[in-house]
Each structure stands twice: as C-alpha cells, then as structure tokens.
Amino acid sequence: MKITIINGSPRKNGNTQIMAEEFARGARESGHTVDLINLAEKQIAGCKGCQYCFAHDGVCSQEDDMADILANLDQADMAVFASPIYCNDVTAQLKAAIDRLYARMQKGFHFSQTALLLDAASPGTFDAAIVMYKGMAAYVKWEDKGILAISGMTTKGSMKDSPDLAKAYELGKAL
Numbered sequence: 001m002k003i004t005i006i007n008g009s010p011r012k013n014g015n016t017q018i019m020a021e022e023f024a025r026g027a028r029e030s031g032h033t034v035d036l037i038n039l040a041e042k043q044i045a046g047c048k049g050c051q052y053c054f055a056h057d058g059v060c061s062q063e064d065d066m067a068d069i070l071a072n073l074d075q076a077d078m079a080v081f082a083s084p085i086y087c088n089d090v091t092a093q094l095k096a097a098i099d100r101l102y103a104r105m106q107k108g109f110h111f112s113q114t115a116l117l118l119d120a121a122s123p124g125t126f127d128a129a130i131v132m133y134k135g136m137a138a139y140v141k142w143e144d145k146g147i148l149a150i151s152g153m154t155t156k157g158s159m160k161d162s163p164d165l166a167k168a169y170e171l172g173k174a175l
C-alpha cells in the first residue's frame with residue numbers, strides 16, 4: 001500500500017524525523033511505498049472555517065502547501081501523523097495540517113488507515129495528543145494501526161540513542 005507520513009516537527013533532521021524514517025524503513029522492507037512529508041519545509045496556514053471547500057469539491061480557499069499534501073493523501077492508503085510534543089500536545093504545524101483535512105470531510109478520505117508517532121522529553125506528556133488523534137480517527141472512521149510514544153528526547157539526536165527507536169521500525173515492518 002501507499003503510506004504518507006506527515007512529520008509535524010519544525011526542526012529539520014530532528015528526533016521526529018529520525019523516528020519517522022525508521023518507521024518508513026520498516027514499512028518499505030514489508031513492500032509498502034512510503035512518502036515522508038516534513039512540515040519544516042512547508043507553509044500551511046490554519047483552517048479559516050469558511051467551508052469554501054464544501055462547495056468547491058474539496059479545494060481550499062487558501063493557496064499554500066496543503067494543496068500538494070491533500071493531493072498526496074488522495075493517493076494514499078494510510079496516513080501516519082508524527083510529531084514532537086510541544087507543551088503537552090502535537091505541534092501547531094501538525095495541528096494546522098490536521099485541521100486543513102477539513103477539506104476532505106465532506107468529499108471523503110482516500111486513506112482509511114492511520115498511525116500516530118510521538119516523541120517528547122518526558123513520559124506522561126502524550127495524553128492530549130493521543131486523545132486528539134483517537135477522537136479524530138473515531139469521527140472519520142479511520143482504522144488505527146498503532147500509536148507509538150517515545151520519551152527521553154532531551155536534545156536533538158537523542159532518538160538515535162533510544163532503545164525505543166526499534167519500535168518505530170517494527171511498527172512499520174508489521175504493516
């Protein structure tokens with residue numbers, strides 16, 4: 001299947017990207033096609049709630065990088081949301097992209113499976129992000145294929161030394 005990972009970290013080559021790349025390596029070894037989209041390289045504004053998309057076949061009134069991401073997701077069978085925890089939630093960058101999926105709420109999503117990859121300095125800081133993801137998945141009837149939360153990320157590159165990094169590879173490989 002075709003898998004698209006959306007990495008919400010604004011830090012290029014950071015812990016979340018390392019985790020996402022390990023997930024992708026495992027999924028590719030199992031025969032899947034994987035695109036990794038790093039939002040650090042994208043400009044995505046927040047949804048304005050104008051509902052232009054509802055009357056225009058899913059086209060958003062705002063012209064930014066979300067159009068290409070939506071076009072990519074229209075070919076995907078699975079979407080993976082990856083994010084560092086910022087102040088007990090996903091980053092604003094990832095939340096903006098998730099809110100902009102509103103453009104497919106009426107039209108429908110091509111992908112039906114999802115997963116969530118999170119990382120943070122401390123354990124016990126993942127709850128809000130997981131509740132948001134589970135609520136969204138339940139609302140639009142996505143099938144959750146796994147949630148991974150890795151703590152101990154105190155500095156850029158901590159992920160490389162984490163014993164939990166193997167879990168990202170294994171989650172991808174298991175698909």
Ligand SMILES: Cc1cc2nc3c(=O)[nH]c(=O)nc-3n(C[C@H](O)[C@H](O)[C@H](O)COP(=O)(O)O)c2cc1C
Nearest residue numbers: 009011014015016084085086087088120121122153
């Ligand atoms: C603005 C900001 C807020 C953060 N908030 C939290 C937090 O609430 N809980 C936590 O455990 N770590 C927090 N962190 C640490 C990051 O989640 C952690 O370092 C993560 O691995 C960064 O991922 P990246 O390298 O992909 O950017 C925060 C970091 C930043 C920059």
